[in-house]
Amino acid sequence: MEYLVQMKGMTMKFAGVTALEKVDFDLRPGEVHVLLGENGAGKSTLVKILSGINHPTEGEMTIGGKPFTSLTPNMSKENGIAIIYQELSVIDELSIAENLYVGKLPTKRVLGIPQVDYTTMYAKARELMDRMGIHRKPETLVQDLSISEKQMVEIAKALAVNARILIMDEPTSSLSVEETDNLFKIIRQLKQDGIGIIYISHKLKEIKQIGDRVTVLKDGKYMGTVDVETVEVEDLVPMMVGRKVQERFLRTTPIEQNPEVVFSVKNLTRRDRKARDISFDVYRGEILGLAGLIGAGRSETMEGIFGVQPISSGEVYLHGKKLHITDPYSALKQGIAFVTENRRETGFFQNFEIWKEISVTTNLKKSTAGGFTGFTNEKEEREQAEVYSKKLRTKCSSIDQMTVNLSGGNQQKVIVSKWLAVDSDVFIFDEPTKGIDVGAKSEIYQIMRDMVDAGKGVIMVTSDMAELLGVCDRIIVFSNGQITAEFMNADATEEKVLYAAVAAY
Amino acid sequence: MESVKKNKLTFGTYWERFGTLSILVLILIGFSIASPSNFLKPANIAQIGMQSTIYTVLAFGEFFAILLAGIDLSVGSVAAFCGAVCAKLLLAGCPVPLAVVIGILTGLVMGAVNGTLINLLQLHPFVVTLGTNTIFRGIALVMCNGKPVFGLPLGFKSIALYLWGFPIPFLIVLVMAAILIWFTKYTVAARNMYALGGNKQSAWYSGINTKKFTLFAHILSSTFAGMAGIIMTARVGAAEPTAGDGYETYAIAACIIGGTSFFGGKGKPFGVLLGGILIGMIFNGLSILNVSSFYQKIALGVLIIFALALEKIVSNISARTEQK
Numbered sequence: 125m126e127y128l129v130q131m132k133g134m135t136m137k138f139a140g141v142t143a144l145e146k147v148d149f150d151l152r153p154g155e156v157h158v159l160l161g162e163n164g165a166g167k168s169t170l171v172k173i174l175s176g177i178n179h180p181t182e183g184e185m186t187i188g189g190k191p192f193t194s195l196t197p198n199m200s201k202e203n204g205i206a207i208i209y210q211e212l213s214v215i216d217e218l219s220i221a222e223n224l225y226v227g228k229l230p231t232k233r234v235l236g237i238p239q240v241d242y243t244t245m246y247a248k249a250r251e252l253m254d255r256m257g258i259h260r261k262p263e264t265l266v267q268d269l270s271i272s273e274k275q276m277v278e279i280a281k282a283l284a285v286n287a288r289i290l291i292m293d294e295p296t297s298s299l300s301v302e303e304t305d306n307l308f309k310i311i312r313q314l315k316q317d318g319i320g321i322i323y324i325s326h327k328l329k330e331i332k333q334i335g336d337r338v339t340v341l342k343d344g345k346y347m348g349t350v351d352v353e354t355v356e357v358e359d360l361v362p363m364m365v366g367r368k369v370q371e372r373f374l375r376t377t378p379i380e381q382n383p384e385v386v387f388s389v390k391n392l393t394r395r396d397r398k399a400r401d402i403s404f405d406v407y408r409g410e411i412l413g414l415a416g417l418i419g420a421g422r423s424e425t426m427e428g429i430f431g432v433q434p435i436s437s438g439e440v441y442l443h444g445k446k447l448h449i450t451d452p453y454s455a456l457k458q459g460i461a462f463v464t465e466n467r468r469e470t471g472f473f474q475n476f477e478i479w480k481e482i483s484v485t486t487n488l489k490k491s492t493a494g495g496f497t498g499f500t501n502e503k504e505e506r507e508q509a510e511v512y513s514k515k516l517r518t519k520c521s522s523i524d525q526m527t528v529n530l531s532g533g534n535q536q537k538v539i540v541s542k543w544l545a546v547d548s549d550v551f552i553f554d555e556p557t558k559g560i561d562v563g564a565k566s567e568i569y570q571i572m573r574d575m576v577d578a579g580k581g582v583i584m585v586t587s588d589m590a591e592l593l594g595v596c597d598r599i600i601v602f603s604n605g606q607i608t609a610e611f612m613n614a615d616a617t618e619e620k621v622l623y624a625a626v627a628a629y
Numbered sequence: 630m631e632s633v634k635k636n637k638l639t640f641g642t643y644w645e646r647f648g649t650l651s652i653l654v655l656i657l658i659g660f661s662i663a664s665p666s667n668f669l670k671p672a673n674i675a676q677i678g679m680q681s682t683i684y685t686v687l688a689f690g691e692f693f694a695i696l697l698a699g700i701d702l703s704v705g706s707v708a709a710f711c712g713a714v715c716a717k718l719l720l721a722g723c724p725v726p727l728a729v730v731i732g733i734l735t736g737l738v739m740g741a742v743n744g745t746l747i748n749l750l751q752l753h754p755f756v757v758t759l760g761t762n763t764i765f766r767g768i769a770l771v772m773c774n775g776k777p778v779f780g781l782p783l784g785f786k787s788i789a790l791y792l793w794g795f796p797i798p799f800l801i802v803l804v805m806a807a808i809l810i811w812f813t814k815y816t817v818a819a820r821n822m823y824a825l826g827g828n829k830q831s832a833w834y835s836g837i838n839t840k841k842f843t844l845f846a847h848i849l850s851s852t853f854a855g856m857a858g859i860i861m862t863a864r865v866g867a868a869e870p871t872a873g874d875g876y877e878t879y880a881i882a883a884c885i886i887g888g889t890s891f892f893g894g895k896g897k898p899f900g901v902l903l904g905g906i907l908i909g910m911i912f913n914g915l916s917i918l919n920v921s922s923f924y925q926k927i928a929l930g931v932l933i934i935f936a937l938a939l940e941k942i943v944s945n946i947s948a949r950t951e952q953k
Contacts, residue, residue, distance in 0.1 A: 293760035456836035470834040475827035475894035487817040
């Protein structure tokens, strides 16, 4: 059989550190080959070799039968490799068709002057979009599309240049259940067309659903390649992390009869009405899960509670005492913590080292007048950063490393540290394990469990069903800006939650 | 990754810390060789201090606007306006300390106007201060009827004298620099401004009141501009409503030569101080060499681009060598 990609003994060293050590990898036409490994295992390094960003120190590869020792980004494209990154690279201000053919717009000559041939471009785009199931007009601006549609455009863009090798990095991390199903449908179709797909994901469940073969990497080393049919996904986890991972993080002891209410929200409505008349309690000793589709009002409610976005009505109580939250500063001061969904945009500071990152909140908490008073204490800040980096096992060269240079999981740990350090009473986690590897996930669940045991209120917004059912003691389902159902974990099933999530649309 | 030690001095980190200083020393050596008899005279060194004062004080304020990934184009006009207010008060018989304080407070109010407009209209500081620059200049011209205000008391003009051969204005600059270095290193307010400059959204979600700090940065910017205006007035001995026209260029130049990032969140007052001195030194040295002021402008422009290009080249080289 002709391989699309064959890599043998790939080794990659940066400044004396081995990021990849003698890794073998191959890709056949029409298969989904999953790359599995914790953050920092070497998946990105391997992918960057294929995209021509990294030049391997040792090893040989063939792409479509042609031998190479290393690639450049242009060579990568010319040989049919395309990458769909987690952060999509479509251009919002252009139309779908323009995005598909950007850089190679079809042209025609009018009076000898070359200009864009819109008729041809729209027709070609239409054809491609039909194949992908994008039911939009080709002239629609990309900014008007949903994330999932943008992703489809991104994939279509790869097909427009006849890519044979498609690399997908965590493609489902921002998608809802239906959107994921739709993506899988497209992937199966691509397989039939003989396209090979390298699929990077932390979601073990997806491997069974979509994968044909799995290659596991650990600390840059090759752990083996297996056929998905022949293994149980649980068996792959120890290969990745080198230790047995506990799947469920539920309470082990039953919740008492009349548990104390730690935190409650009463009749909260956002000014933009993206969440309406939301009321719920958080009890002592539980992790409360908020389920629903993207945009159902979960994150929107949390932003309202935290004072990020204005609310038109509603009250918030902590231990029965009414809170007065006007902005995030007052929320922080009154003991609320918010670990946001988008680390890069709203989570950390691109110009800060880990120790400065963590002390932003602690300094604010100590200060008065909206953050204007008070003094920093580098020694204390560093000590605090050391403590939390150790406690959360943040992988970094030192606390002087820039947060932006850490892997996604470790960035998240730094952000969690930031809120742990201010000793908040209520922790809101919005998709806390998005794009994070299995090992780090368990650690974050354990941190949440520890918070609960210490009497804190913990709320988790999650779109990951396994996480919802495996971690949350009680589940509230949002649908179209309202709450439609509530389940104790024992009564909750995937079907019930999904049914409630679509109930109000 | 373990091999990257905290204090490992790569060329990149060297440049970040000592880049401006290196350029300063190089140019100092250059002028000393070109004009050995005049340039290094104590009197001329003092003169450089005097000459760089206005640029540096303006740059200290500008630093905060740029730190927040913004800009303040109105500093030159604010300086002229505050100088004029101060001069008018002095002529009306107001005691010197009071006139100075009111002059500085005028700057504060103008900064508040800038900051409030930026927050309220959600416009980029570039647009707002581009507008207020002209407005403030116009008000100054109206107030002085377009003519310089002469006849200021000696007590006021002594602000710009020499004390045992040392220029008092430059002494003020050093005190300001010391305060700012302390402020940026040890206060929560300054740390929050670095955070805000690094990522505005993250700052808001972390509890930093982005609007209040934007207002604060512009108040600082204009207050320093006000102080620069008063020193300028004292030195010239008259308040000229057209004074400081185009000085925002020097203020911005001093900041970026001193290592302040245009993208926000990066920079140090010490670098800004060096940047200001550097500009004063170039003008002074070229004057000594009898280079016309037209060519001096060209030289400054070349230096701005050269300093930043060099930084870019150096950081690219160091990034490449680190990878290997």
